Amino acid sequence: MIYVSDNFSMRMFEKKKYKIISKKIKKSILLRNTKEAISNIGSWRIARLIHKKVGKQRITLQSGDEIYVITSKFGRNKTDYKKENTYRYQVYKVQ
Numbered sequence: 001m002i003y004v005s006d007n008f009s010m011r012m013f014e015k016k017k018y019k020i021i022s023k024k025i026k027k028s029i030l031l032r033n034t035k036e037a038i039s040n041i042g043s044w045r046i047a048r049l050i051h052k053k054v055g056k057q058r059i060t061l062q063s064g065d066e067i068y069v070i071t072s073k074f075g076r077n078k079t080d081y082k083k084e085n086t087y088r089y090q091v092y093k094v095q
Contacts, residue, residue: 002033003059003067004052005040008092012061019095030068030089037068046070049087065094 031050039052040059047054050070061067073086 001062001065002037003040003061003065004030004034004037004050005059005067005069006043006046006071008067008069008090012059012067013094014060014062018061018063021093021095023091023093025068025089025091027087027089030070030091033066033091034068043072046072046087061094063094067092067094 027050034050034052038057038059039047039055040057041047041050041052041054042056044054059067069090069092071088071090073088
């Protein structure tokens, strides 16, 4: 399955061992690869940015799944000011 979300948590996994590959990507790649993805976005601002609906649901990731994650860099590091509308795009592949 392919998912798109505004967070990534270890709670998304069952109690098994997994290998996770993480890669920073560009917004254009996220948009291209998540056209048919299951949306798990809680932020209306992020949902609007990538043209998805808001809607949180419980995700259980399994081997072979991919989750594309978009998060805001704003407020992540209190000692380093960043613009409010700066986002980070990543893909996590579960093996």
